[in-house]
Amino acid sequence: MTHPHTRTYWLEHAWLDTHVEPGVAVEVADGRITAVRTDVPTPPPGAEILRGLTLPGLANAHSHAFHRALRGTVQVGSGTFWTWREVMYSVADRLTPETYHALARAVYAEMALAGVTSVGEFHYVHHAPGGARYADPNAMGEALIAAAADAGIRITLLDTAYLSSGFGQPPTAHQLRFSDGTAEAWAERCSVLKERDHARIGAAIHSVRAVPADQLETVARWAEERRAPLHVHLSEQTAENEACREAHGCTPTQLLALHGVLGPRTTGVHNTHLTAEDVSLIGGSGTGTCMCPTTERDLADGIGPAVALQNEGSPLCLGSDSHAVIDLLEEARAMELDERLRTRTRGHWTAAALLRAASADGHAALGWQEAGAIEEGGLADLTTVALDSVRTAGPLPRLGAETAVFAASAADVRHTVVGGRHVVRDGAHTLVPDVPQALAQAVDALRG
Numbered sequence: 001m002t003h004p005h006t007r008t009y010w011l012e013h014a015w016l017d018t019h020v021e022p023g024v025a026v027e028v029a030d031g032r033i034t035a036v037r038t039d040v041p042t043p044p045p046g047a048e049i050l051r052g053l054t055l056p057g058l059a060n061a062h063s064h065a066f067h068r069a070l071r072g073t074v075q076v077g078s079g080t081f082w083t084w085r086e087v088m089y090s091v092a093d094r095l096t097p098e099t100y101h102a103l104a105r106a107v108y109a110e111m112a113l114a115g116v117t118s119v120g121e122f123h124y125v126h127h128a129p130g131g132a133r134y135a136d137p138n139a140m141g142e143a144l145i146a147a148a149a150d151a152g153i154r155i156t157l158l159d160t161a162y163l164s165s166g167f168g169q170p171p172t173a174h175q176l177r178f179s180d181g182t183a184e185a186w187a188e189r190c191s192v193l194k195e196r197d198h199a200r201i202g203a204a205i206h207s208v209r210a211v212p213a214d215q216l217e218t219v220a221r222w223a224e225e226r227r228a229p230l231h232v233h234l235s236e237q238t239a240e241n242e243a244c245r246e247a248h249g250c251t252p253t254q255l256l257a258l259h260g261v262l263g264p265r266t267t268g269v270h271n272t273h274l275t276a277e278d279v280s281l282i283g284g285s286g287t288g289t290c291m292c293p294t295t296e297r298d299l300a301d302g303i304g305p306a307v308a309l310q311n312e313g314s315p316l317c318l319g320s321d322s323h324a325v326i327d328l329l330e331e332a333r334a335m336e337l338d339e340r341l342r343t344r345t346r347g348h349w350t351a352a353a354l355l356r357a358a359s360a361d362g363h364a365a366l367g368w369q370e371a372g373a374i375e376e377g378g379l380a381d382l383t384t385v386a387l388d389s390v391r392t393a394g395p396l397p398r399l400g401a402e403t404a405v406f407a408a409s410a411a412d413v414r415h416t417v418v419g420g421r422h423v424v425r426d427g428a429h430t431l432v433p434d435v436p437q438a439l440a441q442a443v444d445a446l447r448g
């Protein structure tokens with residue numbers, strides 16, 4: 001007799017952190033894994049069959065959902081990060097709680113189709129254009145939390161303090177809707193946000209450009225008191241380093257260290273243009289690094305020193321950030337392949353290490369420590385990659401991790417299970433019936 005909230009999954013091949021195990025039965029009750037049995041060569045009666053290689057669910061540790069509306073349009077012409085930002089602001093200007101909910105629901109559904117089970121949403125479009133408060137000052141954040149529920153994935157809402165346009169400069173007209181005025185006011189607004197089964201609340205500092213140095217500690221303390229994750233865009237652009245040096249006589253990393261922002265619950269996003277001392281400060285404090293290789297290459301940011309950061313003690317995770325593409329397998333291999341191009345040597349990370357970044361370490365960076373492994377007691381979040389597609393057929397199944405990381409794409413994700421619920425079955429989303437149409441409509445509603 002099967003309890004309605006218990007279920008058995010049979011995994012044709014399972015990634016058990018270090019190796020591919022054939023024939024694994026996973027028992028799930030109330031969204032958690034209660035047992036993992038190996039040496040199960042055929043599916044037990046009544047089991048849900050996951051054919052292919054099943055990984056722990058993937059964590060997309062850095063997202064700005066609305067950037068998805070820029071896909072394609074920002075590939076026309078040339079420019080820099082800063083000209084790209086102008087186009088991005090024009091989309092931000094048009095968001096409302098309703099249109100943002102529709103867009104984020106579709107984007108998170110796209111993520112689910114790509115095997116993402118948890119997203120870290122670095123959220124800073126808080127208020128109405130011009131800065132007027134909505135009746136619920138958290139209407140935009142709530143829209144994102146609801147969108148994740150509608151798309152069937154977990155979210156960590158990294159509510160972002162964004163108070164200035166540069167060192168000692170007030171927000172520009174575009175940025176008024178991002179600003180709470182002061183870090184105190186930011187903290188007061190965030191403190192009202194409630195966690196749910198699928199949603200956790202974390203903090204973010206947009207960047208050292210956007211939060212005055214004397215207010216960094218207010219944000220860090222808020223996160224510390226809640227033992228919540230704290231994320232910060234860090235040294236993505238050399239211009240930020242130069243402006244910081246001019247204003248404070250130090251690097252952005254040194255400024256963060258000085259104001260108590262670094263630490264094991266903090267994640268620096270990008271960490272691209274660092275000095276050797278910056279790398280030691282980040283690694284030595286246990287601060288994580290979120291690499292976003294597909295965005296970093298799209299925006300011509302440069303290649304961050306991920307190997308050195310990891311060697312100094314910084315755990316690595318991955319994010320699709322601007323959503324030029326949404327494909328965590330591509331993010332994982334890009335980190336390794338960028339390093340190969342730079343060094344002209346191979347093998348900086350194994351497929352196993354890249355999968356850890358894409359899952360366990362990404363989840364830890366988002367405050368979901370109980371996700372990221374197929375093990376008893378863990379959340380029943382699973383991503384199955386087909387090993388019989390045109391991209392993945394051929395290699396022996398025991399090389400499934402290498403095949404998934406170095407040859408598969410998001411299109412090879414066959415099943416996504418979140419908390420024991422099939423969100424994607426056989427490549428189709430079970431909650432959002434037509435994801436491409438949902439994306440097209442949501443993006444169209446934001447067109448100028």
Ligand SMILES: [Zn+2]
Pocket residue numbers: 062064122233269321322
């Ligand atoms: Zn970002």
